[in-house]
Amino acid sequence: MLRILDARTGEPVPAAPARRGLTRIEAHASGLDPTDLRVLLTADLLVRALELGGTPVWTILTAPLRLAELRTAATALAIRPFEDGRDLASGLGDAQAIHVVAGDGGPVPGPGPVASVAPVVWTGEPGPPAADGTRSGATPADSGVGRDAVPGVPPGASPTPPRLPLPDLLADPAALRLALLSVPRGEPVHLDRAGLDRAAQRLTHWRRAVAAWARRPSRPVPEEVRVRLRAAWEDDLDLPAVLEVLRDVEGAPGVPDGARFETYVYADRLLALDLPRDLGTLA
Incomplete structure (x- = not known):
């Protein structure tokens, strides 16, 4: 079961009702900057992790400024669309609300756990x-x-x-997404051009590897790998640990290429890095 650290209490709490009832994710953005994008990304990861566990999810975006631009940037980052208002969820049953805010976002309206996000700082x-x-x-x-x-x-x-101007920062959205996923959400992200370049190179490497592994007979995800992946993302969305599992699987002796392929595709249901993008391309 996915558990998150509740910023209200400092204690880990379940991210979904015990009966897998509807969970509402509310992302609170104050404007349009990289930290706001990290708020939306964290909400997106909560949605994906809960859905992988069989929990129905409803997502809402609250942003007083530049809402249309924020939605456009979110789409570029492969963040799923948010609904237009909280009233749309009426009639779907009681829902637990999880609020996603920047660490200095101030008081959060309404009850429910709060997942706080540390800032993103451009150091280049x-x-x-x-x-x-x-x-x-x-x-x-x-x-x-x-x-x-x-x-x-x-x-x-x-x-x-x-x-860095946001359009430049979003020049390679998948690289930015990977760079943000590589740091625990409670820790600040210090971005520079070299870091984004390294993320882009890692993505290129993994996409080529996935395309190569796809040419081999498919094999199931090894059970111990599946357990490690789920244990990582269900522990307060520990995405760096998920990425570490992928690095281990890539170099682990004895893992068939078909199993490596299925592992990366399975993890990409959460990561949304489009790792199978190069399938069918020439080596």
Whole structure:
């Protein structure tokens, strides 16, 4: 059974009712930045993990600003669509609500467990200057406007980390998704171009491997591997542990290629990295 750490109490709680009744996932985004995308990604992972366990799920997105743009970015990240309103779930029976928020998201309306998400910080170089002299994706404070109002920050210095424009960050959505999955949701993600490049290279490697393994006779996912995968994602969505299982399976002696293929396809039902994308391509 999937259990998550409830930020309200600090205790692990079941993510689904005992009878597998309807569970409502509510993602709370404050705007449009990488941390908001991590909130939506975490909600998506909860949905996928619960569905793999046979629990019906209803998802809602609450965002006061730039809702349409947020939905577009979520689609690029292979995040399943959110419903338009909570009232649509009426008549479907009682539902447990799980709220997904950024770590500093403040009070959450309504009862139910809270899955908090640590921030995403861009640690690489900022985007190119815009026409007004500011960096792309920066706030006026980042450009030096009103600098004297920031105590302790000398002229020309930035009080906040540089940020990459969101369109650039989403240039390779699958690589960004993998980079975010590689860090426990309670820990900050420090992104830079080198990290995104490494994620892209890992994806290319795995997709080619899956395509090669698909040419061999299919074999079932080894039971011990299936148990490890489920134990990982049911432990507060420990996605780094899921990725570690995949790395182990790739190099484990004695595992047939057909079993490696089925393992990666099975795990991709949760990861949504499109690992079988290169099936049928030439070696």
